[in-house]
Amino acid sequence: MKALTFQGIGDVKVTDVPKPAITGSGEALIKVTLGAVCGSDMHILHGHTPMNQGAVLGHEFVGVVEEVGSEVKRFKAGDRVVSSFFTSCGVCAFCRKGWFNQCVDKGTFGHGEYFGNLGGGQSEFVVVPLADHSMEPIPQGMTDEQAIFVGDILATGFFGAERAEIKPGDVVAVVGAGPVGLMATMCAQLFGPARVLVVDMVDSRLETAMDLGGIPINAKLVNPVEAIRASTGGFGADASIECVGLLTAVDTAVQAVRGGGTISMVGVPSTTIGDFPYMRMWLKSLTFRAGWCNVQAHMRPLLDLITAGRLTPDRIISHRMKLDQAEEAYRMFDAREATKIVLTP
């Protein structure tokens, strides 16, 4: 089958690899109908996330079940499904507490042997282990483009917004208008804020943020912290959602909130350690939350919100390409020439 594989830092290629097969009773073989390119793929491309040569890329995908193992109960051949970008068992101590992203059996798709040795979704087929707990059925009438982001970036945007503790009437600052920031902009509005301010430096992304109900702040033209303070009578935002991961963005998210406010960080950190403003956190009674998304907790409600028309994640798709063009898709996404790219095998 065709798949996008990692060849080395800065080098990915569409190659022919063996079609994966079910080897465990809890697994499902999925015929991929749509995959997506994600910011995390760029971390692999640039060598910030370790990856073995030849491994299949892609962790955002939807498809049709081709075959299931004997113990899979929720799915059968022919079902349309969306998968989380990671697997979870549903029965370990972490899963029983609802923290599926801490599962002892967790593996991440499209991240090679360092993260559970799973396959990837930028391919024609992928095996999903722990299928009953790692996938959700796609509701009838919902398109692949509507469903695909439930397994990663939409869930991440929701997770960030929920943990920002937004109250009706609040002012929220979203830092970063990449795909996750745009999802956070949309999800924040589910919690009833008066305004959602969105900080970025790329005009096209700020335009999309505006289309999704955000108020753009161009950090290329103004100091974002000052702009946020100026628009809140000098107080600052009630909550901020950090969607970049660079320490400068985290710093903006911390400085943007008023005393007693909450910072919710979902951007993948670009460094492992940095200065933490302990005194400021203490003086201003701030709450700081960080984490990568607990996807499996949110997939079902997010699918219901899309069905109801209250979330339209597919609106951020800027480019539709074939899997054969994946190398070019990576180049474009890396160069910020595309907001979000989906790939059809």
Ligand SMILES: [Zn+2]
């Ligand atoms: Zn992703």
Ligand SMILES: [Zn+2]
């Ligand atoms: Zn578990």
